[in-house]
Amino acid sequence: MIKAGIIGSTGYAGAELVRLLLGHKDVEIVWYGSRSYIDKRYSEVYQNMFRLVENVCQDDNMKELADAADVIFTATPQGLCASLVNEDILKKAKIIDLSADFRLKDVKVYEEWYKIEHRAPQYLSEAVYGLCEINREDVKQSRLVANPGCYTTCSILSVYPLLKEGIIDGNTVIVDAKSGTSGAGRGAKVDNLFCEVNESIKAYGVATHRHTPEIEEQLGYAAGYPVTINFTPHLVPMNRGILVTAYASLIKDVSWEDVRAAYEKYYKDEYFIRLLDRDVCPQTKWVEGSNYVDIGFKLDHRTNRIIMMGALDNLVKGAAGQAVQNMNLMFGLDETEGLRLVPMFP
Numbered sequence: 001m002i003k004a005g006i007i008g009s010t011g012y013a014g015a016e017l018v019r020l021l022l023g024h025k026d027v028e029i030v031w032y033g034s035r036s037y038i039d040k041r042y043s044e045v046y047q048n049m050f051r052l053v054e055n056v057c058q059d060d061n062m063k064e065l066a067d068a069a070d071v072i073f074t075a076t077p078q079g080l081c082a083s084l085v086n087e088d089i090l091k092k093a094k095i096i097d098l099s100a101d102f103r104l105k106d107v108k109v110y111e112e113w114y115k116i117e118h119r120a121p122q123y124l125s126e127a128v129y130g131l132c133e134i135n136r137e138d139v140k141q142s143r144l145v146a147n148p149g150c151y152t153t154c155s156i157l158s159v160y161p162l163l164k165e166g167i168i169d170g171n172t173v174i175v176d177a178k179s180g181t182s183g184a185g186r187g188a189k190v191d192n193l194f195c196e197v198n199e200s201i202k203a204y205g206v207a208t209h210r211h212t213p214e215i216e217e218q219l220g221y222a223a224g225y226p227v228t229i230n231f232t233p234h235l236v237p238m239n240r241g242i243l244v245t246a247y248a249s250l251i252k253d254v255s256w257e258d259v260r261a262a263y264e265k266y267y268k269d270e271y272f273i274r275l276l277d278r279d280v281c282p283q284t285k286w287v288e289g290s291n292y293v294d295i296g297f298k299l300d301h302r303t304n305r306i307i308m309m310g311a312l313d314n315l316v317k318g319a320a321g322q323a324v325q326n327m328n329l330m331f332g333l334d335e336t337e338g339l340r341l342v343p344m345f346p
């Protein structure tokens with residue numbers, strides 16, 4: 001059995017990790033980390049875990065946790081994982097960080113966009129960007145995985161094959177993205193109150209959102225040249241889900257079949273990527289509770305642009321599911337173990 005510890009188990013991403021790992025046949029959760037609920041029973045924090053979890057919450061002592069666990073998940077605010085990680089810990093346990101601490105390779109870019117000092121820049125080059133469908137072989141060898149977030153996973157996977165195949169101009173990409181409110185975490189904030197969110201949709205972080213450089217960096221690797229994009233996130237009144245609508249100018253004269261072939265070249269054997277049929281647009285409802293990413297596209301020859309669309313569940317493929325997928329790879333397990341979740345509907 002793999003012994004797993006979760007720092008930040010009481011947040012939304014951490015709670016989803018608990019749900020998935022409880023259903024994983026090769027994993028035992030040995031540490032339910034928290035900051036606010038130390039010594040409280042986990043099932044009192046999340047009553048849906050009544051009779052399923054007997055453990056009480058523990059602190060974020062990563063040193064002690066590394067002696068008890070084979071893998072540590074950090075589902076915590078930006079900066080925490082970088083402030084705790086060190087060589088002793090990494091010798092004892094593998095780390096999968098759900099925050100952005102190790103996603104960007106350039107520490108200056110991290111500090112500029114996150115407005116915090118990076119406490120462990122020495123691990124930036126070693127950390128593997130855990131987008132399994134793209135970096136699978138590196139993830140298998142890694143002891144420190146930077147788990148990509150919800151907006152970025154959906155955006156990158158929707159656009160990646162067309163940049164790799166030189167079908168679109170990377171510098172014309174516009175990503176319009178929407179997120180359910182669980183994307184903002186469980187912490188109480190006025191912006192996320194029912195009356196603020198319900199019956200309304202708003203853009204936020206316009207031209208400044210911290211996911212912009214992460215998407216640009218990864219799309220740049222795919223394109224083979226630096227890419228600058230527009231990224232506009234929106235908050236929508238639903239619990240879960242990310243929907244990405246991305247636009248780009250075509251630089252090749254392509255048919256629907258050509259574009260489909262490009263997507264298939266990279267994704268046809270990917271268990272968690274579902275390429276939708278012609279003229280079918282993804283919906284968050286079709287992936288809810290699952291680790292799937294649904295992708296569709298439409299060519300607009302009138303404007304010489306293509307519209308790429310993706311949907312995923314922000315807490316599963318956008319966070320905890322992807323983290324479990326990474327763990328499976330790091331421990332030599334079947335990548336889909338514990339993740340063959342059927343989307344719920346309605």
Ligand SMILES: NC(=O)C1=CN([C@@H]2O[C@H](COP(=O)(O)OP(=O)(O)OC[C@H]3O[C@@H](n4cnc5c(N)ncnc54)[C@H](OP(=O)(O)O)[C@@H]3O)[C@@H](O)[C@H]2O)C=CC1
Pocket residue numbers: 007008009010011012013014033034035036037060074075076077078080098099100148149150182183184185186187314315318319
């Ligand atoms: N929500 C989402 O859809 C996604 C989130 N993520 C990332 O996952 C991470 C967690 O996000 P999310 O679950 O939404 O956030 P939440 O606010 O819901 O949870 C934060 C968690 O971190 C704990 N925590 C906060 N501060 C500290 C600290 N100083 N020391 C130890 N633990 C601390 C909290 O503990 P307690 O409650 O006990 O105080 C809680 O368990 C973030 O980095 C986020 O960017 C990534 C992809 C998607």
Ligand SMILES: CC(=O)N[C@@H](CCC(=O)OP(=O)(O)O)C(=O)O
Pocket residue numbers: 098099100148149150151152179180181182183184185233235
């Ligand atoms: C709706 C909402 O507020 N979403 C969060 C994204 C949360 C998240 O997933 O952050 P990471 O991907 O960086 O881990 C935000 O925009 O900051």
